[in-house]
Amino acid sequence: xxxxxxxxxxxxxxxNKLCDHVKNRLIFLQFLKGKxxxxxxxxxxxxxxAGCAESLIxxxxxDRISHYVLRLLCCTHSDLHIFFIQKSxxxxxxxxxxxxxxxxxxxxxxxxxxxxTAALKFVEKRIYTLNAGYVQVPIHxxxxxxxxxxxxxxxxxxxxxxxxxxxxxxxxHRMQYMLKEIKQWFKSFTNAxxxxxxxxxxxxxxxxxxxxxxxxxANLHMLLxxxxxxxxxxxxxxxLYLKEIGVPCEEVISLFxxxxxxxxxxxxxxxxxxxxxxxxxxxxxxxxxxxxLYGKRGxxxxxxxxxCKAIQSSGNYSGGGCPFACFDESNLVKVLQPCCLEVEDIxxxxxxxFKKKYVEACYFHLLMKMKSPSVSDIYREYSLxxxxxxxxxxxxxxxxxxxxxxxxxxxxxxxxxxxxKNFKQSTGxxxxxxxxxxxQVRK
Numbered sequence: 001x002x003x004x005x006x007x008x009x010x011x012x013x014x015x016n017k018l019c020d021h022v023k024n025r026l027i028f029l030q031f032l033k034g035k036x037x038x039x040x041x042x043x044x045x046x047x048x049x050a051g052c053a054e055s056l057i058x059x060x061x062x063d064r065i066s067h068y069v070l071r072l073l074c075c076t077h078s079d080l081h082i083f084f085i086q087k088s089x090x091x092x093x094x095x096x097x098x099x100x101x102x103x104x105x106x107x108x109x110x111x112x113x114x115x116x117t118a119a120l121k122f123v124e125k126r127i128y129t130l131n132a133g134y135v136q137v138p139i140h141x142x143x144x145x146x147x148x149x150x151x152x153x154x155x156x157x158x159x160x161x162x163x164x165x166x167x168x169x170x171x172x173h174r175m176q177y178m179l180k181e182i183k184q185w186f187k188s189f190t191n192a193x194x195x196x197x198x199x200x201x202x203x204x205x206x207x208x209x210x211x212x213x214x215x216x217x218a219n220l221h222m223l224l225x226x227x228x229x230x231x232x233x234x235x236x237x238x239x240l241y242l243k244e245i246g247v248p249c250e251e252v253i254s255l256f257x258x259x260x261x262x263x264x265x266x267x268x269x270x271x272x273x274x275x276x277x278x279x280x281x282x283x284x285x286x287x288x289x290x291x292x293l294y295g296k297r298g299x300x301x302x303x304x305x306x307x308c309k310a311i312q313s314s315g316n317y318s319g320g321g322c323p324f325a326c327f328d329e330s331n332l333v334k335v336l337q338p339c340c341l342e343v344e345d346i347x348x349x350x351x352x353x354f355k356k357k358y359v360e361a362c363y364f365h366l367l368m369k370m371k372s373p374s375v376s377d378i379y380r381e382y383s384l385x386x387x388x389x390x391x392x393x394x395x396x397x398x399x400x401x402x403x404x405x406x407x408x409x410x411x412x413x414x415x416x417x418x419x420x421k422n423f424k425q426s427t428g429x430x431x432x433x434x435x436x437x438x439x440q441v442r443k
Contacts, residue, residue: 006153008068009061015174021066022073022178026185073179075162076170111136114145121148201247203254209245212369214362214416215323215335216311217241223320224255228262234320239293240305244414249294253287260286308410312358324349324358341368359410366416370423 113134116123122135122145129136137145161167169175201209210221220238224230230238235256242252260279279286291297312325321327323335332353336346345368352361410416 005064005067009064011061013065018065018069019178019181021062022069022182025066025070026182069178070182071158072161072166072169073175073182075158076167076179110139112139112142112145113137118149118152119145201242201245201251203247203251203258206247206255212417212420214410214413215365216321217413217417219323219335220320224259227264228259229264231320233314236293237306237311237320239290240303241413243294243303244305244412245417249291249296252294253290256286256290257283305412305414307412308359308362311413322358322362324353324361325356336365362410362416366420369420 114137116130116133116135119128119135119137122128122137123130128138128141170179206221207225210218213221217238220230220234220241223234224238239252242255243249257279260277260282263278277285288297293303295302308322311320312322314321314326323332327335329350332350333346336349341349345364349361349364352358352364
């Protein structure tokens with residue numbers, strides 16, 4: 001797999017060979033899902049990817065051809081577009097792991113002066129010093145820097161193809177055939193049960209698992225258990241979240257059947273917008289709705305769980321939403337109290353909320369659930385390295401003022417869950433890495 005391809009190849013190739021090269025590339029990109037660098041290396045050594053290897057030699061004509069043809073095919077389909085960027089992005093990160101480790105050992109305190117236009121994410125998060133238009137990036141951070149540049153080049157390349165005359169080539173019946181095959185392949189694996197968790201989460205275990213839920217989903221779980229109903233939007237949010245963390249469709253149906261068979265527990269509030277239907281009179285509708293969200297009915301679309309930004313922009317205490325963005329102070333404190341937080345910890349979270357740093361507040365809440373006596377111990381004992389969407393960020397010590405220091409970017413509630421579950425199943429150290437939507441519980 002190449003690092004950067006800036007110019008497409010020229011020449012002729014047999015159509016069946018072209019299909020084989022593109023297929024091999026797809027197999028490899030899908031193989032990356034949820035895999036660590038060691039697992040990818042092991043897969044190559046054990047010849048799991050032996051059939052793909054010849055088509056993926058960096059700089060080879062086959063590698064360049066498959067890259068550009070797949071880029072062309074993916075630029076017109078939104079889901080394929082995202083898949084191509086995410087998987088190619090992950091492949092570049094894995095190929096940079098060893099180099100980054102060697103640089104980290106040998107470089108000491110050396111820095112690179114990078115034009116700010118090539119390090120916009122670093123500028124946005126204020127991770128490193130910006131001086132006279134240059135970001136001073138430590139050598140050990142070259143991995144996320146190169147990965148960011150690679151991602152930008154890839155996105156621009158896709159946009160360039162989509163707006164060029166090359167897009168006309170997709171009208172060719174052979175390209176139409178190949179695009180159809182790719183879409184069918186893509187649909188087959190996106191509708192397959194998620195392999196994120198080795199352990200299936202059963203309905204009867206959800207109360208226990210909810211201790212690892214982020215505050216937004218823990219609140220929805222609590223509302224469902226207490227009122228036995230959820231508003232429509234909240235119900236959709238919660239079902240898609242359960243789907244993403246690995247709860248089977250049948251278990252979700254069992255959950256809502258159990259709760260919606262109980263009389264509504266919120267009738268004393270006349271203005272409540274909670275659904276007043278019961279399972280007995282709407283069973284088929286509810287089953288269809290849940291199966292539809294799981295991609296088993298209707299259009300069979302692979303619906304994604306809502307992002308943190310989407311949840312932050314809607315909802316309230318009674319109807320869900322992000323507690324840090326949507327709740328008033330009294331209801332926010334109710335969410336924080338079960339964690340047995342110290343007064344100063346609660347004040348720190350409230351300070352972040354006041355500054356509208358909702359993601360940082362959620363991450364701080366996560367650290368509270370990981371800590372023993374106080375969060376200060378975590379900063380004293382650990383140098384926390386996390387990776388969300390495969391970008392590494394060092395968590396500074398409390399003495400460097402956590403409140404003003406960017407730490408991590410959650411993009412979805414499921415990332416909170418997997419970070420905490422990873423931590424609980426580990427030997428006691430903080431989780432070392434988490435990779436975007438392909439978070440994986442390691443044995």
